[in-house]
Structure formats: structure tokens, C-alpha cells
Amino acid sequence: MSPPAIPPVPDWRLALARAIYRRALSLAPREGRTALRADMLETFEQLSAEAGRRGTWALARLLGRELLDLVRSARRSPQDDAARPILAFEPRVSGFRRVARSAAPWRTWKGLVRRPGFALVALLTMGAGTAITTTLFGIVDAVILRPLPYPDADRLVTVYERSPLRREATSLVAPGRLEDWRRRVTTFSNLAGSYGESVTDTSGADPERLEARRVSPGFFAVYGSVPLAGRVFVAEEEQPGGPGAAVLSEAFWTRRFAADPAAIGRSLLVGGRQFTIVGVMARAFAGAGTDVWLPAQTPAGMLTIRDARFFNGVGRVKPGVSLDQAAADLAAVQRQLGEEFPATDKDWSVVLTPLKAARVGTQAQGVWLVFAAVVLLWLIAVANVAGLMLVQMARRSRELAIRTAIGASRAEVVASAASDMVVIAVAGGAVGAGVAAWLLRIVPALVPSLPRVAEIGLDWRAVVFASVGTAAAAAVCGVLPALAATRADVAARLASGGRGASRRSHGLQRALVIAQVAMSVVLVGSAVLLLRSYVNLTQVDAGFSGQDVVTFRVGARWDEDRARIGQLQQSLVTRLGEEPGIRAVGFTSFLPFSQATLRYRVTVSGLTGPDAGGALAVGVRSVGGAYFAAIGARIEQGAACPALGGDFKARRSAVVNRRFVDAFGAPAAIIGRDVTIIQAGGPSVIGGVVADIGEDGPASRPVPYVYVCDTAGSWPDPNYVVRADNPAVIGARIRQVVRTLDPARAVFGVTPLETVLDAAVERPRLQAGLLAVFSAGALALAAVGLYSLFMLMVRERTREIGVRLALGATPARVTRQVLTAAGGVLVIGLGAGVGMTLLAGRLVTTLLFGITPYDPLTLVLVTMTLALVALAAIAGPARRAARIDPTTAIRADS
């Protein structure tokens, strides 16, 4: 050979090529050829050495050619190369095509039609499974996994204050302080705030109440989102005294203006002031909550009142700055402010939370819980279909063995056996994905309280999820059982096919059934825990009754003339109180269970409270009229609020709750003492004591509360509460009365109080309900799994059982044997399930109320339920075993 013109290929390339070849050789086995493996490697070494001398490219070409040849020659069936004539007169069918042909659609179709019940059950399981899991995945993806729909959303944070006493996790931010922060921080590209306000727009035919957000300068710049149409506010519009401007939400724009671009330039009329519509923000920007954004135009005077906290702060951290750095920066600024304004800022600190965590917050856990439950259920379903498939395979085992014996390769047999399931899985997956697309579209209407609900929809990730799920299901349900059924050696199976000697362990199916039982225990256990927790919630004595009570609101702004609003409130309470059938009318700043509370520290004359300076941290509500009578609260001592007064200079009275009195050591004389809210107005005289009301929700322990019997008009837009004999018809009367008093006022939120209270337990109820449905499904599936496993065992041992019966065993004894076998499976499954439930307990603890996840009664209950269901499931197979007729059983061939 001539000396090489090209430098020889480095050794590692040769080694790599040989390694690949060796691997390919193991992957493409071929009967007969395997014995020559060493020689093949040897020959390839020589070929590669020769090609290597000609360069890397030649080596690569050789490797490619060889791999292709390995695969191609491995696929050919033994008969092919024996008689492959040089002058072939008939086309030969390649091995691959034969495999494909065994799985051909019409054969599959014939197979499915032969077993319509099985096909239908499998198809429904697959379809429903894919639909539900894909839907839940879509929700998990939209709510938890995907970043918020803003540019570089991971740099957005919420900014709140934290009070020195830390009674609450966070407190809203005072506008002046927010402005100080904004000017002094260096790690934020921007900081802004906003607060919600109910406004009444009178530009249309009827007054319409809108959810508005008042925003500080630069609010939209913080989010960095581009408006869908028009523009956001310009600096002029954000200054106090600037022109009125409004940015609409897409939802409101569509609802009111039919998404007409010409809406931009028109005006809203809010409180007699014109707000020109300048732009529209896309639906995803703020979700469902907001109709319109208006500039806050905070007056300069307001910026100096450092105790008026009402802004929700939001900031964008500069690129390359970590959250910790940003938090440290802001904390340092706040310490400075503490020195400059010791009276108002000392000891107040700043709380920074990633915006996503703040938005999704506690809901994430519930979503994960439901998703986990659904995936668990789906696994059970897949396991079950796989089990049913195993039964089918067992029924066909002899046929499969014969096919192997007459020369079909294992691939062909597996393909023909698994093709049914692949077809079912793919069809089920396609149908399921379609249903999921539809479900995802209606989810926002079903659970509007979910955060980020506007972003939910079928996107490519959900489609990938559904496809991968379907493929996995097809593999587990189709290919695995088929492989298992074709693994045993042919001769043995032909010899035994259905005869009594068959004592296969059914290891795979037994494991599947055990897993099903265990997962059912987990699901049923969680469902029972959540249900009992929900029942506990509803049975809490909240100290009031929502029955026959209607609540509503009347549009009013905080910057209106208070005396005028006060007159309206007085007339409204009086006029409604005179209506026949109405027993009591009152109002409160925040309804019980509404999650909204003002918290202050108070002092009481002549008494020393537990906190520093003899003060006490309390929740404060502004109430008026016959509020306590209207909600059915019990006055334990003294009197409820006096009649609603209109004089802002008059001395106010207050009602305190039982917990409040206890906090001061339960003195005998509490009535008549002065209670003073620190930093928020003068003293009020305590006129009465009310039994504790569960203001902060059914799951919270009552805390001390002060109900200030406020002057009419001091809280412009309270929640009115009416107790009536016939609450169903009261809404129309309320509207009429308000119209006669002031036709420009919108009446909104007319709702039975029970509905409002119900909303507080909506989430636990939903979670418990969903889990209950899933666990019922899981129970049914586990029952089917047990049934099919033992039916299969009995069927296979028919001959053996027949022989035993013929030899004198009693049917009772045969039944007992089946039950014992089932009992073993059940005990392992139950044990594993109880273990898993205990392990999973920690995950659900925070969702529970008044019950621990390790509640023994629940575990016993669940175990008993499953045992009963299992017993019912195996009753069939056991009876069948006992009824076997020895004479036919022994003669039967299969």
C-alpha cells in the first residue's frame, strides 16, 4: 500500500467507531450470527483500520454503512437469506413489513370488535384519563409553572410594610413612604403602588359599578407590559390635578364597547368627573378582577400622612441584582427613614415577595394536591387497563405460542398483540386532548377564584404532556403485557396451555393490583380527611347567622362629601327599617370571613393591656345601625350600637367582643370605659360586649375586636346587612329605595350573606368534593383490578381445581383458598397504602381543620371500606371456583 497522504485517524476515533459497532451488534441480534460475534468484531476492526488510514470521513462512512447493514440484515427473517434467488420472480416481504402487517389496522379492528366490552372500557379509561390529567396539567402549568405574563417577570416583587408588632404578615404601604423608597433605592428600576376602589360610572344608560385600580406614577412601567390598544398614562395625567384618564381592561372593553378600537378617546364619568379612555390592557395583565385603571393622582398633602397605608406596592428589581440585595437595599432605606421620622417609621420594616409567589400563594398547594390526586388516579387506571390486557393475553397465550412456533418472530407477535392497545391509547389520547382543550376553556368560569385564571388555555406544553402520557400508557398497557406474554418459552407453553400444571405467579399483575389498592387507600384517606375537615369548618359556631340575611353595597367614593353620604346612609337605614318584612338593617366596613381587617393597637382607660405600654392589638370594624341584630350576634353585656348619628363631633360609642374583655383580665366593669385607637382618632366609650364573632374566617381563632359605632358617612361604602322575613324578594325593594334617595347611585353585590360565607369555605369544599369523586373512581378501579386478577387465576387453574374437587376437596375449601390468596394481596396493598397515607399526611396538614392527618378513626374507616369493596370484587371469582364441575374441568383443554 502507498504511504498515507493524510495523517492517520487518531486512535480515539477508531476506538469510538468500534465501541459504537460493538453496541450496535448487541442491539441488533440475529439468530445464528450471534456465534460469530467475535469474528465480526475482528473483521470490523480490520475494515475500520483500513478506512481509518484514509481519513475520518472514510471511517464515518464505513461506520454508517455498517450500522445500516447490521440493522437491515438483522431484520430479515431466517428464510430470506436461505433462498434469495439471484433471479427473483416474486417480491419478498421484508421482516419489517411483516411486523407492520401483523399490527395492521384491519386486523386490530377485527380484534377489537371481537371484544367490544374490553375495547370500550379501555378507550373510556384512556380518554377520560388523558382529558382530566391534561386539563389539570394545563392548570398547574398556567397557575404555577409558567412565569407571569410580563417581560422578565422573575424580577417583579411585591413590596409591603411590616408593623413593629408583626400581628400581620404584611401591611399596606403609605403613599409618602412608597415615594421615599422610590427616590432612595438603587437596586430597583422602578417602584409603584395601586389600590382598589369601587367606582360608579354614569356615562352609560344605567349607572355601572366598576372595579377600579388607582395607580401611582410609573405603575405600568414597572410591569413593562405593552397595552393591547392605545397607550398607558403619561406623566401629566399621573400628577395631582392632571387630566382624567382611564385604561380599560380587555374584559370591560369587550363587555361595554364590544372591543371597538374607537372606544379610545371616549370618556367614562366617575363621580361627575370625565376620564378619557386612553388605552386597553390585555386580559392576562390583571386577570378578571379589574375593570379599569385610573391614575391615583395622590395629593401632595396625602404624601405627608405617613400612617395612611393603602397602597399595594410593586417593584422591578434591576437586572443582575438578587432579591436579597434588593431587600437589603430597601431595608437600609427604611432604617434611614426610621431615624428621620421616629414617630411614624421607627421599627417598621419592609417585606419583599416575588410577585409570582404573592399572586399564586397558598392556592398552589391546593392545585398541586388535586393534580397529584388526578395523576394517581390515572396511574391506577393505566395499571388497570394493563391488567385487563394481561387477562386478554392469557386468554390468547396458546394462540400466541402457536404463532411463534410456526415462525413468527417475537416482534411480530408483540406487534400484533400490542397493536390493539396502541390504537386505543392513541384514539383515547386524541379524544382526551380534545376534551381537555374544551375543559380548559371553561375552567375559568368554574373556578374564577383561581389566581391567573385568565392565562389558562391549551398550549403546546399541555399537548406534549398528553402525548407523552399517551405513549407511556400505550407502552405500559400494550407492549409490556405483550412482552410478558411472549417471554416464556414456546414449548413449555404449548405443552401446558391451559392445563392444570400452569402455576404462573402473575407477578406483574399482582404488583399492579397491590399498587391500585395502595393508591386507593391514599386517595380515599385524603378525601375522608378533607371531608371531615370541611364538616368541622361548617360546624364552627361563628357567633352569628347568615340565614335570612342579605348584604349589598351602594356605590360611593372616599373623596365625596362625607356629610352628604352620611345623610344617604341615615335615610337608607331608616327607610329600609320601616319596610314591612325587614327586621333589622345595619352595616359594617368589612363582613365576617371577608379576609379584610384593619388592625390597630388600643388602650382602655383605667386598665392595662398585655402589650407594651398597656396597649392591646385588636381588629377594628366600623359598624352602624342595627348591625348586630341584623347578623344575629349575641350582645352579652350592655347594649349594641345606638341609632346612627350624623354629628361628626359627637362622642362615639363602641362594642367590644368577649376576647377583648378577657385580654384585659375580664374586669367586672368594662362598660363605660374609654377605648382609644392609637394614632387613629379620639376615644370611644364602650357601650356593650358582644359574643365572639369569627371575623377572620371559620378556621381562625377569635382575636380581640373593637366595633366602632361610627358616625354616618365616616365609612362611605360599607357592606349593608338586612335581616328579612323573605330575603329572596328584598333585592328589588333595596334598589327601589336607593333610586328614590339618589338615582345616580349604583346598587351592587346584592347577595345572601350565606353565599358570602360559603365562599370562605368554597376552596375546602371544592378540594374535598374533587377528592371524593377521584377516590370513588379509584375504588371502582381497584375493584375491577382485583376482580380481573382473581378471575384470571381461577380460569387458569380450572383444571387443577377440578382435580382437587374430584379428589374430595369441598367447594368451601376451594373458596377459602381463593380468598386467602386475595387476602394476601389485599393486606400488602392496605399496608402500603396506610404507610403512604401517613407519609403524605404532612402535605395535607395545612389544608385540614380540626383533624390531624394521622387520625386513627379515618384510617380504620378507610381500611374497612377498602376491605369491603375488595371482598365484593373477589366474591365473583371465589364463587366461580366453588362451582367448577370436576368432570368438565378435567376434560377441558383450555
Added chain:
Amino acid sequence: MSDARRFLPLSPQQFHILLALVDQPRHGYGVILDVADRTGGEMRMGTGTLYTAIARLLALELVADSDREHDRRRYYRITPLGRAVLVAETARLEALVRLARDGGVQPARGRS
């Protein structure tokens, strides 16, 4: 001879492998080189094809292992039966070619 006809027709691979072994035993690499050389590079067998065919020929006893103690590589030799089959196949092909010629089928000369 009737015994040899049982194996007909041979696949092209089998034919070429037997042909390569007629004059001397060869190892796998040698067979690949000889076949490529004989066909002017037209036929380059991959190892997969080669050894699938060799396995088959070994099973049919048309080819056998050749003992060569001084070389660790495996050599194959043609068996008397293999030789007979090769002769029979050649005769069959010849007969076919004659039939075709008589029928007026003549490959064009000079451009193939």
C-alpha cells in the same frame, strides 16, 4: 448432484462468498476484499450481511471452519458439498443465460 440442487437458487451473497473460497480458505475480512476485488468494487458486503450469510452457509454445511493454528482469526473453507452447489448454481445460471440468448436477448456491448 440432485442433492446439490436442493440448495438452489443461491442468494448473490452466498454465491460470491462460495466463489471467494474456491481457491483458498479466507477469514471474513479476506472474503470482503476478494468479493470487492472480483466485482471491481461493485459489491461491498457489510459485516452484517456477510456474517448472516456465513452463518446460514455454516448451518447448511456448504462452508466449514478451517483450522489454522498459527492465526487466531477464524478462517472459512468451502466444503465438497459447497463446491457441488456452486457448480450446480453456475450450471443453472448458464442455462438461463443460454435461454435468454436464444430468445434474442443480447446485452448491449461497450456500454454497461
